[in-house]
Amino acid sequence: MLLRYTLRFSIFFLILFFLDFCISYFLFNGLKKYYGLNIPSKILLIGHSHTMLGLDKKMMEDSLHYKVAKYALEGANVVDRLTMIKHFLHQNGDSVKLIIYDIDAFFITGKGLSINSYKRFYPFMDDPYINEYLKVESKSDFEYLFKKWIRTSRFSDLNVYGSLRGYLGFYSNIKYGAIDTAAYKKKIENNEFVKISFDKDLQSKFEDILNLTFNKKIKLVLIYIPTIGMLNRAEPEKFKQAMNLIQVYETKYPNVYFLDYNKDLQNNYDLFDDPVHLNFKGNKIVTVRLINDLKKIFN
Amino acid sequence: MLFNSYQFIIFFVVVTFTYYVIPHNFRWLLLLASSCYFYMAFVPIYILILGFTIVIDYFAGRYLETAKNEQKKWFLIASIIANIGVLSFFKYYNFLNINLTELLKIFGYRNHIPFLSILLPIGLSFHTFQAMSYTIEVYRGNQKAERHFGIYALYVMFYPQLVAGPIERPQNMLHQFHEKHHFEIERLIEGLKMMLWGFFKKVVIADRLAIYVNEVYNNPNAQSGSSFILATIFFAFQIYCDFSGYTDIAIGSAHAMGFKLMQNFKLPYFSNSIAVFWKRWHISLSSWFSDYLYIPLGGNRVKFARWIFNIFTVFTISGLWHGANWTYVIWGSLHGFYYFLEHSIKKMIKYFFGGIRLKSIFRLIPVILIFFLVCIAWIFFRAKDIGTAWYILSSIFTNPLSKLYFGISRWETFLSIILIFLLLFVEYLQLRGIVSQYFSESKIQRPFRWAWYLFMLLCISIFGIGGNSFIYFQF
Numbered sequence: 001m002l003l004r005y006t007l008r009f010s011i012f013f014l015i016l017f018f019l020d021f022c023i024s025y026f027l028f029n030g031l032k033k034y035y036g037l038n039i040p041s042k043i044l045l046i047g048h049s050h051t052m053l054g055l056d057k058k059m060m061e062d063s064l065h066y067k068v069a070k071y072a073l074e075g076a077n078v079v080d081r082l083t084m085i086k087h088f089l090h091q092n093g094d095s096v097k098l099i100i101y102d103i104d105a106f107f108i109t110g111k112g113l114s115i116n117s118y119k120r121f122y123p124f125m126d127d128p129y130i131n132e133y134l135k136v137e138s139k140s141d142f143e144y145l146f147k148k149w150i151r152t153s154r155f156s157d158l159n160v161y162g163s164l165r166g167y168l169g170f171y172s173n174i175k176y177g178a179i180d181t182a183a184y185k186k187k188i189e190n191n192e193f194v195k196i197s198f199d200k201d202l203q204s205k206f207e208d209i210l211n212l213t214f215n216k217k218i219k220l221v222l223i224y225i226p227t228i229g230m231l232n233r234a235e236p237e238k239f240k241q242a243m244n245l246i247q248v249y250e251t252k253y254p255n256v257y258f259l260d261y262n263k264d265l266q267n268n269y270d271l272f273d274d275p276v277h278l279n280f281k282g283n284k285i286v287t288v289r290l291i292n293d294l295k296k297i298f299n
Numbered sequence: 300m301l302f303n304s305y306q307f308i309i310f311f312v313v314v315t316f317t318y319y320v321i322p323h324n325f326r327w328l329l330l331l332a333s334s335c336y337f338y339m340a341f342v343p344i345y346i347l348i349l350g351f352t353i354v355i356d357y358f359a360g361r362y363l364e365t366a367k368n369e370q371k372k373w374f375l376i377a378s379i380i381a382n383i384g385v386l387s388f389f390k391y392y393n394f395l396n397i398n399l400t401e402l403l404k405i406f407g408y409r410n411h412i413p414f415l416s417i418l419l420p421i422g423l424s425f426h427t428f429q430a431m432s433y434t435i436e437v438y439r440g441n442q443k444a445e446r447h448f449g450i451y452a453l454y455v456m457f458y459p460q461l462v463a464g465p466i467e468r469p470q471n472m473l474h475q476f477h478e479k480h481h482f483e484i485e486r487l488i489e490g491l492k493m494m495l496w497g498f499f500k501k502v503v504i505a506d507r508l509a510i511y512v513n514e515v516y517n518n519p520n521a522q523s524g525s526s527f528i529l530a531t532i533f534f535a536f537q538i539y540c541d542f543s544g545y546t547d548i549a550i551g552s553a554h555a556m557g558f559k560l561m562q563n564f565k566l567p568y569f570s571n572s573i574a575v576f577w578k579r580w581h582i583s584l585s586s587w588f589s590d591y592l593y594i595p596l597g598g599n600r601v602k603f604a605r606w607i608f609n610i611f612t613v614f615t616i617s618g619l620w621h622g623a624n625w626t627y628v629i630w631g632s633l634h635g636f637y638y639f640l641e642h643s644i645k646k647m648i649k650y651f652f653g654g655i656r657l658k659s660i661f662r663l664i665p666v667i668l669i670f671f672l673v674c675i676a677w678i679f680f681r682a683k684d685i686g687t688a689w690y691i692l693s694s695i696f697t698n699p700l701s702k703l704y705f706g707i708s709r710w711e712t713f714l715s716i717i718l719i720f721l722l723l724f725v726e727y728l729q730l731r732g733i734v735s736q737y738f739s740e741s742k743i744q745r746p747f748r749w750a751w752y753l754f755m756l757l758c759i760s761i762f763g764i765g766g767n768s769f770i771y772f773q774f
Contacts, residue, residue, distance in 0.1 A: 005484045016753055023757060142305045152760040157507075160761060161710045183521065 024123075024151035030163030031123055031155075034171070036069025037088065040095030043068045043294075046084055047102030047225075048076040052173045053277045054102065054225035056287040063291045064298075067095075070171060074158075075117045078108060078202045079133075082209050083121065086129040089216065098219040098297070100290070101209070104227050104262070104276075105242035106194065108202040122147050122154035174280045175273035179228065184275055188234050193275075196238040198245075210253050219297065222246060222258045225286055228275040229266035259293055261286050300340035302548045303502050303763075310337065311552055314458075315487075318556050323479045327449050330476075330556075334458040338421070341462075345420040348385060349456060355381040356430045357451045360444040363437045371438055378434040386427045389419055394623035422462030424620055428587055430455050433469045435591055442469045450476045457558075459549040463542070465563040465583035472558075480557025492752070493551030493737045498763075499755040501544030504718045506764035508537035511706045511715060512681070519687050524698035527691045529712075531674050534681050536719050539568065542581070547737075562736075566726050568673075571665040573637045576673065584620070588613050611635040621680070626688055630679040637672055714762070 032038040036057075043066050045051050051072040060068045069092075071084055081101070089096060118137035124130040125147065138144040147154045155163075165171065187193060213220040224246075232239050243260075250258040265271060271282030278286060300306050314333045318326055339346050359378035363371055387395075393414055400410040433454065436442035445451040454472050515522050515530035522530075543564040550560045563582050570576035577585045596609045611632060618631015675692070682688035694701075706712040728734040733742050738751060 002484060005488070012749060012752075015749075016756060019753060019757060020760070023761075027761075140305070142309075146305060150760055152757055153763075155761050157711060157714055157762050158708065161708075 020150060020152045024154065027152075027155050027160060027163040028123055030166040031159055032166070034162045034166030035071045036067070037071070037091050037124075039067060039069075040092045041069035042066040042095060042097050044085075044088055044096050044099045045070045045072060045102075046081050046088075046099055047072045049074045049277060050104065050225040050227075051100075051102045053175055053273070053279075054283055054286050055100070055290065056283055057171050059284075059287050060291055060294075064294060072102075073117070073120050076120075077117060078205045078209070080117055080121070082205050082212070083129055083133040085209060085212065087124060087127050090127060090129055096218055098221060098294070099213060100221045100223055102225050103222045103246060103258075104224055105196050105232065105239045107242065107246070108199050108206055109194070109197045110199045110202065119156065120158070123159055125154060174283060175277060176280055177273040178279065179269055179272040179274055181230070181269050184228070185230060188230055193231060193234055196235050196242060198241070207249075210249060210256060214253055214255050218255065220253070220256045221294070221297065222250070222256060223290060224258075224260045224262040225278065226262040226265040226268075226271065226282065228269065228272055231275050232262070232266055257297060259290065261289055300337055302545060303498065303506075306340075311555075315552075315555050319482045327447075327453055327476055330457065331449055331453045334453065334456045334461060337458040338456060338461060341421045342418060348389075348420055348423075349426065352382055352385055352427065352430055353452045353455050356434055356455070357445070357448055359434050360437045360451070361446075363434065364444040375434055375438045379431060382427045382431050386423055389417055389423055391619075391623045392417060425464045425466055426455050426461060428466045428584070428620075429460075429464075432466070432587060432591065436469050442473070445469075445473055457553070459553040459558075460560055463545050463549070464581075465546055465549070465561050466587050467561060467583065471561060475558050478557075483557075486557060487555050489737065490551045490553075490555030493554060494548050495551075495752060495755055495759075496737055497544045497547030497549075497551060498759055499544070500540040500547065500722070502763035503755075503758050504715075504722060505537050505540035505544055507711065507718065507762065508533040508540070508715050510764075511712055512537055514706055515704065516681055516683075516687075516691075519682075519690055522694070522704060523701035524694040524696075525701050526704040527678075527695050528699060529703065531678055531681075531691075531695070533715060533719075535568070535670070535674050535677050536722065538677070538680075539564070540722065551737075566730055568670055568723075569666060569726065569730050570669050571662065573634065573641045573669060573672070576669055577634070577638075584617070588617055592616065607639060610638055614638065625685055626679045626682055629685065629688070630676050633676045633679065637676075 029038070036044075043060065043064070045055055045057065045068065049072070051070065052074065055070070057068045057070040060066075069088065071088055073080065073084070076084065085099065116139075118134060121130050121134060125134050134144060210220065246258055250256050265282070265285070268282075271278055271285065273279040273282075300310065310333070314329070317329055321329060335346060338349065356378050359374050359381075362374045363378075366374055396410065396412055396414055399412065403410050433442070433445075433451075437444050445454065450473065453476055454467075454469065457472070460467060512530050512534045515526050516534070519527075546563040550562070553560045561583055565579040565582065567576055567579035570579055593609055593613045596612065597605060598609065599606050601609065614631045614635030615628055616631070618627045618629070618634075621627045621630070678691050678695075679685070679688045682691060725734065729736055738748055743751075
């Protein structure tokens with residue numbers, strides 16, 4: 001009887017590992033399509049949800065006639081983005097000529113964008129740069145090893161969704177809502193908003209990104225996808241300090257361009273779905289502006 | 300140590316393996332040591348509190364057996380006071396103090412009793428009740444006092460059921476610790492299947508539903524009636540899957556070692572009456588209250604007014620057992636009201652119509668009605684205070700068709716809905732007897748059962764959400 005059960009167990013686990021491999025392979029390829037990791041692209045969009053909601057990749061490709069990869073993850077902080085850039089460049093060689101990096105006053109505000117954002121990178125842990133990043137960020141060795149061996153555990157439901165969208169070619173992320181300015185004003189008055197801060201470690205990582213792109217002769221466009229004016233005015237001194245710092249980087253690095261779309265759009269509240277994300281209107285306006293500015297940069 | 304953690308998987312494998320390898324005489328020691336380790340993974344120093352109540356109840360049990368009638372009562376009272384005292388202090392001290400402050404304010408006085416920063420020991424309500432059931436059963440003569448201190452300690456702190464039940468009876472558990480359990484591969488597989496189903500309900504369904512529920516219930520002013528409806532339905536399944544999932548893991552891990560724990564849930568959302576609901580929901584707690592509170596108060600063998608008092612007392616205390624907040628008291632009282640109302644309506648129907656038998660298609664109506672009533676009560680259970688609960692309730696009834704908030708991720712919300720339907724489908728098959736509760740012997744062929752196990756494992760791998768504690772840990 002023990003032999004019978006041992007045989008059943010073995011067959012069961014063989015099937016399990018086979019399915020685990022097949023499903024993870026399927027999801028992995030879909031995810032590569034979704035983030036544009038499967039084809040050499042001239043333009044790489046790097047960022048977090050501001051980029052996801054603020055820029056239309058398809059419109060850019062149609063207008064500029066260049067392949068555009070949109071590698072943006074919710075809550076991706078500076079450390080994540082450095083890893084993402086290294087990962088993408090490692091996957092796609094010398095194809096990338098220009099990186100568009102979304103930036104705002106919170107660009108080096110600690111790791112408070114999300115917690116456990118490193119988990120989004122597990123699907124790509126076979127890449128050496130991602131692997132190195134995960135070895136440092138993983139909560140435990142057991143978690144890391146578990147995900148190394150059980151391949152489907154690398155994926156979360158958001159990865160599954162991204163993968164399916166990659167296969168179906170649905171790249172846009174559009175919101176159709178509008179911000180409740182009265183409610184948000186109350187929150188600002190009650191001091192219920194994210195505060196700007198300047199983390200030295202993150203600043204150092206950001207400079208690593210600047211140096212990396214400089215050394216690889218890649219143009220880096222820092223784009224300020226608008227955030228709502230009342231939030232920007234909540235801490236005027238710190239906001240000015242952040243903007244000055246960005247401008248210093250633009251001056252210091254010849255390959256860096258700063259496109260500040262926030263200045264004249266921040267008070268157009270009908271462009272926002274929430275205080276920091278654009279809706280479909282804002283997405284279109286900002287994407288069109290970016291296309292026009294990129295044409296000038298390329299020329 | 301949470302059940303849904305890598306540490307627990309290693310812990311379970313090591314303990315179960317070692318259990319079968321070592322001689323029977325030392326197994327109690329292994330289980331006791333591992334239970335201590337399990338408990339101390341939360342807050343180590345709290346083992347002293349547990350130890351204190353174990354010592355009190357062990358000796359109370361010994362003395363209860365040999366004492367004369369009059370003395371017996373005092374040993375029982377001492378044991379109950381010790382247990383309730385510890386429970387009250389850790390769980391209700393600040394709650395009572397807040398209420399005393401408010402009461403004194405009305406009369407223009409100040410409360411000088413300080414508030415304390417007390418961390419509730421994990422599973423306190425569960426193992427306290429389990430310990431009390433021991434002394435009560437010894438007092439009643441239904442159970443011999445346990446001579447072996449280690450076995451008694453193990454009865455109170457057996458790790459599978461230590462932190463969230465099921466609340467066992469000594470008649471069921473104590474003898475099992477003395478019995479020798481031989482290794483049986485089928486039993487081990489049964490246990491693993493139970494655990495698998497428990498993990499699926501907990502990490503795939505419950506923790507996913509919690510995302511939307513927390514978003515809505517933690518920001519009620521920003522939400523609409525329709526969002527509250529969805530969040531409340533989600534919460535009904537969240538709490539069910541969280542708690543029953545945990546219980547299945549507990550039952551499964553005990554079963555793997557040959558221990559039989561009582562069933563705690565029996566498809567409660569298919570109940571067609573409140574009475575049936577409480578025979579299917581948290582069975583170990585409802586039967587505890589029935590045996591040790593309701594029946595001693597007279598049960599239903601009393602005058603009508605006294606019966607109403609008994610019902611409301613039991614349900615209200617049951618509500619309070621769940622948490623130190625008036626919302627839990629209202630939740631419990633509401634169920635008491637439902638019970639009373641249902642009893643009265645049934646009596647009237649019997650009196651006027653001699654009983655009604657519904658056609659099969661209409662039998663769904665009472666099931667939906669009961670689910671609706673239970674959901675109304677869940678609002679009070681989940682809301683942070685009574686004011687918020689009323690606000691949610693009024694939003695649901697005044698604005699049910701308002702714009703629905705789909706959550707931060709629509710995809711996750713839709714996935715949650717799909718999982719609820721999947722759960723209901725599987726439970727419907729269990730209700731009809733097509734699938735057994737833990738997918739063992741059934742009318743479904745092995746390849747399909749294997750496909751289901753593989754599906755659950757892969758879902759846990761991909762869709763499982765970690766990092767949340769079990770809800771009932773707070774009780």
